[in-house]
Amino acid sequence: MLIGVFSLAGAQAAQAAQAAATATAPSPAAPRPPVSADDPAGAGGARREIRAQLKPLHYTTLAAEIGARIRALPVSEGGRFRQGQPLVNFDCSLQQAQVNKARAAVDAANTTWQANQRLNELKSVSTVELNVSHADLAKAQADLAAEAAVVRKCTIVAPFPGRVATQKVREDQFVQPGQALLDIIDDSSLDLEFLVPSRWLIWMKPDQHFQVQIDETGKTYPARIKQIGASVDPVSQSIKVTAVIDGHFPELMAGMSGLVLLSPAAAGH
Numbered sequence: 093m094l095i096g097v098f099s100l101a102g103a104q105a106a107q108a109a110q111a112a113a114t115a116t117a118p119s120p121a122a123p124r125p126p127v128s129a130d131d132p133a134g135a136g137g138a139r140r141e142i143r144a145q146l147k148p149l150h151y152t153t154l155a156a157e158i159g160a161r162i163r164a165l166p167v168s169e170g171g172r173f174r175q176g177q178p179l180v181n182f183d184c185s186l187q188q189a190q191v192n193k194a195r196a197a198v199d200a201a202n203t204t205w206q207a208n209q210r211l212n213e214l215k216s217v218s219t220v221e222l223n224v225s226h227a228d229l230a231k232a233q234a235d236l237a238a239e240a241a242v243v244r245k246c247t248i249v250a251p252f253p254g255r256v257a258t259q260k261v262r263e264d265q266f267v268q269p270g271q272a273l274l275d276i277i278d279d280s281s282l283d284l285e286f287l288v289p290s291r292w293l294i295w296m297k298p299d300q301h302f303q304v305q306i307d308e309t310g311k312t313y314p315a316r317i318k319q320i321g322a323s324v325d326p327v328s329q330s331i332k333v334t335a336v337i338d339g340h341f342p343e344l345m346a347g348m349s350g351l352v353l354l355s356p357a358a359a360g361h
Contacts, residue, residue: 142352144286144304146337146344148277150252156267157245160184165274169259173250173276180273184246191243194236201229254278257346279346284315284335286352290324293331295356301338306350314338 160182167173208225211217258275261267284304288296300317314337321332337344 142286142288142354143349144284144335144352145349146306146346147283147285148254148279148346149281149283150254150278151257151346152251152276153272154179154248154274154276156180156182156248156269156271156273158182158184158187158242159266159268160187160246161266162261162263162273165259165261165263167256169256172255173253175250175253177250178247179250179256179276180248182246184243187239187243187246191236191239194232194239198229198232198236201225201232205229248273250276252276252278253280277346280340282337282344282346283318284337284352286333286335287325287328287330288333288352288354290329290331292356293320296320296333296354302335302352302354304335304337304350304352306344306348308345308348308350309343311343312353313341313344 162180163183164181166178166181173179205225205228208217208222212219212222254277256274257277259273260275261271261273267273296317298317298320302315302317303312304315305312315335316338317333318336319334321334324331
């Protein structure tokens with residue numbers, strides 16, 4: 093009888109311990125809400141940070157087309173220039189001498205051709221000799237045109253107005269054909285390039301206005317979407333967007349970066 097009492101008490105104690113463990117056990121975490129187009133990071137999550145970089149309207153690298161010594165670099169690094177202004181002058185005394193030689197050859201061939209024409213009127217020259225003298229004149233003129241084309245490459249002019257971003261060579265340096273000389277940019281208008289989630293395409297449109305906060309200045313500037321990329325990256329599910337800064341702000345420079353303040357809520361969605 094005493095054994096039965098102890099067994100009943102043990103069973104009751106085990107049931108009480110199991111109930112206490114069940115009451116204190118943590119409940120399973122609620123499932124995370126699905127990601128929506130209005131909240132790119134998921135409901136209740138932090139919104140995705142979109143970074144952008146300022147790029148010039150036009151930019152290129154000027155290279156040498158001939159092998160020659162640099163005589164002058166009229167615009168220093170960081171300096172501004174006008175369209176058509178000389179940026180690199182080469183020492184082309186040898187090339188100019190070749191032009192003078194070709195010009196003299198043209199004069200000689202032209203004299204022979206004119207003399208043969210007069211002799212032909214007198215029936216004193218053969219047709220073959222007349223034709224050969226005309227061909228010699230044409231060849232001399234072609235040689236002169238080729239040498240003159242080389243001399244025109246002795247000066248590199250600016251293809252657009254802007255600034256010298258990087259000067260890769262120095263005066264009196266001899267350069268080879270194809271060697272990079274200057275990096276130039278047109279910063280009269282600055283573009284913004286950034287990547288956004290591809291699902292933003294349902295509300296993001298060209299000419300849409302937004303704000304961008306530039307890190308280097310700590311200020312916010314107006315911007316406008318200029319172009320949306322033609323294809324979506326299948327891995328990141330993002331698309332490239334090009335925008336333009338609305339207005340001229342002297343403190344902004346190419347290469348600066350910042351935060352794009354663009355979202356479905358800001359777009360009115």
